[in-house]
Amino acid sequence: MAATTGSTEEELREQVVRVGRAMWERGLVSANDGNVSVRLTDGSVLCTPTGVSKGFMTADMLPVVALDGTTLRGSLRPSSEVLMHLRAYLEDPGVGAVVHAHPLYATAFAIKGEALTGLMMPESVVAMPEVPLAPYATPSTQEVPDSIAPFVRTHTGCLLEHHGALTWGPDLMTAYLAMERLEYSAQITVLTRQIDGERQLSPERVAAVRHRFNIPTP
Ligand SMILES: [Zn+2]
Secondary structure: OOOOOOOOHHHHHHHHHHHHHHHHHOOOOOOOOOEEEEEOOOOOEEEOEOOOOOOOOOHHHOOEEOOOOOEEEOOOOEOOOHHHHHHHHHHOOOOOEEEEEOOHHHHHHHHHOOOEOOOOOHHHHHHOOOEOEEOOOOOOOOHHHHHHHHHOOOOOEEEEOOOEEEEEEOOHHHHHHHHHHHHHHHHHHHHHHHOOOOOOOOHHHHHHHHHHOOOOOO
16 A cells, blocks of 8 residues: 555645755755656645756645646646656556656666666665666657566666666655665665675575565565
8 A cells, every 4th residue: 555645745745845855965866857756645646847956846846647647736847757657656556656866876877787786785685686777768758667667566666778767665755765775786886896896695695684584585
């Protein structure tokens, strides 16, 4: 069940503004990049507008769209990238929020065309064992939502080839923290490669972590 249930639209508007500010302050987005959305209790989607820094939004700037992309409310246009968000909601009713950013290190891997797969820490075994790569898609086309659709039910985020990253979750904070975690994984991978390369947990240690946290072996 979407964990956003119970939050009023007014509360969710404030949450989106706070998450936008956090993304900007942490350098997960530059200029007007990135977008954030959250599912409202009536099934429509509150999202961020196009052409606006996510660090300087106010609650009244956020448009509301239907799952088919129709704008229902708001004076500012939604981002064209909202189609990618809507596809995540359509693929999985359990998705309550979606975050898109262009984090520096994760985007470097997206440009390189390399998924993040390292099992270097118990935390990554539990929370984000792999970040797949969604294949390149021409912006503002149906290719973009199609590229992320296969991963929505099986992962909590993906890289977007030559573009950035997308994360999702039952609520906005979970989706946002997944973006922080994804970028951290990219950063730590780059750093370990600079000191002679990654060192994965042994299969025995991975198995023990999965056993301890009741995570099925993929
Ligand atoms: Zn983007």
